[in-house]
Amino acid sequence: MKSKILSFLLSMGILTSKAQQTVQTSTTMADGMRSNGKIYVVVAVLLTILLGLIAYVIRIDKKVSRLEKDSKQE
């Protein structure tokens, strides 16, 4: 399963390079996106995912603490 996910990620990177067909002449930065404020949407999504994952780690941490307590009492 893990290897499937990994190979998917790698192949996704390779395939997406095909989609990039235009040659950029000048550096275009995402200024427009920032000026109308939509970049904050991306930040919100990223933070939600990050905090969700961290909440999961905290839950596991708590569970392990409880297991440690139980195994000490035995």
Place this chain on the structure above:
Amino acid sequence: MRLAWWKISSILLLCYAVAGGMLLPVPALSQLGETIRNLYFHVCMWFAMMILFTISIIYSIKYLNKSDLRHDIKAKSYAAVGTYMGLLGYSTGAIWASFTWADPNNPAYASFGSIMREPKLIGAAMALLIYGAYFILRSSIKDMDQRARVSAVYNVFAYTMLFPSIWIIPRLLPSLHPGQEGNPALNFNDIDSRMRMVFYPAVLGWTLLGAWITTLKIRIELIQEKKILTNEK
């Protein structure tokens, strides 16, 4: 339960790295554009990997000194999470490279061929494969003490192999990957000062998160192996 100070600082630093990494100004470079922000994520994976591998070899040497199985468990867990970080660094690098290195005028497979000849990528793949062999070696030895001793020695070898494969060879050969002249992202002349404000906290945050996950792995394993460990002492 109260979280330890370093776990809280890991959370805060990562939130800052994501928010600051997306919003704070970055230099406008041709080719890279906004993808320069990947520095806060892709490069941090490799930094975290190096730090976790360093902790791993310290525990391996400690095991060889004291023959305490707890040190073996710690060495294994740090190496495992370090390898995982390395795999994440490799796959994020593959995505990044396919947008910045691939020649849009060539078919994808032609660009892919030249990208895969990059000495940095080959070196990183070598380093990860050597650590992969560490886990295969571990799983192939049944006897616990023997496994711990042999794999501790192998871990010292694997760590020393990091130096030629990801530090020396890539600096000797021409490469598209930045950092041939020195230490990528650490050189004060080639990283913008605005980016350093986010980059160093991000490295610290990702490393602490890696260490946090590792301590969870270690604690679970210590509970599992409790019988063996208490009989030993």
